[in-house]
Amino acid sequence: MLKVGLIGCGFMGTMHANCYKALEDKVKIVAVADVRREKAEELASLFNSDIYADGKDLIAKADVDFVDICLPTYLHAEFAIDAMEKGFDVFVEKPLCRTKEEAEKLLEVQAKTGKKAQVGQVIRFWDQYVWLKDFKEKGEYGKLLNASFKRLSPRPDWAWDNWLHTPEKSGGMALDLHIHDTDYMRYLMGEPKEVKAVGIEEKPGLNEYIMTIYKYDDAILTAEASWDFPACFPFTAGFRVQFEKATVLFEGGTVTIFPADGEAFSPVIESACTLKAGSGNISDLGGYYNELKYFLEYLENPAGENIAPLKEGARSVELALEQIEKANK
Numbered sequence: 475m476l477k478v479g480l481i482g483c484g485f486m487g488t489m490h491a492n493c494y495k496a497l498e499d500k501v502k503i504v505a506v507a508d509v510r511r512e513k514a515e516e517l518a519s520l521f522n523s524d525i526y527a528d529g530k531d532l533i534a535k536a537d538v539d540f541v542d543i544c545l546p547t548y549l550h551a552e553f554a555i556d557a558m559e560k561g562f563d564v565f566v567e568k569p570l571c572r573t574k575e576e577a578e579k580l581l582e583v584q585a586k587t588g589k590k591a592q593v594g595q596v597i598r599f600w601d602q603y604v605w606l607k608d609f610k611e612k613g614e615y616g617k618l619l620n621a622s623f624k625r626l627s628p629r630p631d632w633a634w635d636n637w638l639h640t641p642e643k644s645g646g647m648a649l650d651l652h653i654h655d656t657d658y659m660r661y662l663m664g665e666p667k668e669v670k671a672v673g674i675e676e677k678p679g680l681n682e683y684i685m686t687i688y689k690y691d692d693a694i695l696t697a698e699a700s701w702d703f704p705a706c707f708p709f710t711a712g713f714r715v716q717f718e719k720a721t722v723l724f725e726g727g728t729v730t731i732f733p734a735d736g737e738a739f740s741p742v743i744e745s746a747c748t749l750k751a752g753s754g755n756i757s758d759l760g761g762y763y764n765e766l767k768y769f770l771e772y773l774e775n776p777a778g779e780n781i782a783p784l785k786e787g788a789r790s791v792e793l794a795l796e797q798i799e800k801a802n803k
């Protein structure tokens with residue numbers, strides 16, 4: 475049984491705690507920390523965990539195997555570095571950190587301490603996106619020619635201290651939300667040869683809309699993101715991917731294959747977890763459950779490889795920041 479210390483009991487901390495509850499044969503939250511006592515108490519009640527008033531106290535005093543960091547983005551690097559230096563393995567939410575310098579420092583500390591770490595680039599674990607990667611790699615319908623991804627959300631309104639809408643703390647929508655597709659496109663296709671980006675800079679450093687184009691030798695991928703939609707607008711994420719012999723559409727929760735010859739059909743995509751998330755703009759625990767289960771297995775396997783290591787998270791932060799800079803020119 476692995477013992478985790480959960481730091482940050484807000485929106486994503488609650489999501490992770492519910493996943494650990496669904497995985498309680500493998501893991502126990504022995505300690506939680508939040509500067510808001512009531513938030514820490516809510517999650518502590520799930521496992522009867524110890525409560526710390528600050529993440530730093532938890533890292534200094536708790537007896538845990540790993541630390542899960544669900545803090546606002548600008549605090550990720552400081553706390554993840556502290557945890558690794560104290561000897562803990564670390565799961566850190568996406569984006570890995572706020573700046574390129576922090577990303578470099580994180581990699582340096584990980585190399586020095588040898589700690590295991592995973593970044594919460596959850597789309598790598600999201601059932602339909604896992605399916606798409608596998609579908610592409612099998613190559614049954616030929617090469618990928620072009621693809622379009624989207625992630626559109628009502629304005630998120632839950633963040634503690636308004637950190638999400640403070641550009642120096644979150645990097646704004648283009649670092650916080652668009653990084654999901656930035657990271658996934660790299661995961662699917664590798665590093666693009668050329669990146670273009672356009673966006674709307676509402677205030678210095680704050681892009682509420684962005685569109686990026688990735689050029690590969692023989693493929694073009696685009697991704698669009700915004701979180702400036704009205705509260706009644708449904709959260710929408712999906713893709714359309716054209717292969718040589720079929721087009722694939724993920725829309726309204728369903729994947730459909732349109733083959734060059736024959737009728738459209740929907741593949742069966744198994745979900746490991748269909749428990750409802752119960753809050754925010756996320757419908758079920760699926761991808762979060764998958765990534766945390768994967769991390770627990772990785773921790774228990776001494777030679778295990780990881781598909782979402784810090785260096786991948788670091789590269790996606792670097793690319794997202796590059797896109798923001800291009801969009802703002």
Ligand SMILES: NC(=O)c1ccc[n+]([C@@H]2O[C@H](COP(=O)([O-])OP(=O)(O)OC[C@H]3O[C@@H](n4cnc5c(N)ncnc54)[C@H](O)[C@@H]3O)[C@@H](O)[C@H]2O)c1
Pocket residue numbers: 481482483484485486487507508509510513527528529530544545546547549567568569594596632633634635650
């Ligand atoms: N993977 C995803 O799909 C996804 C979705 C939403 C958020 N996130 C990421 O998760 C992270 C957290 O976002 P959120 O939406 O949960 O934010 P949030 O504001 O809801 O929660 C952050 C929590 O951290 C607490 N906190 C602040 N300083 C602290 C400290 N020093 N010690 C202990 N607790 C402290 C706050 O009180 C708050 O409860 C962000 O990096 C965000 O980008 C990821």
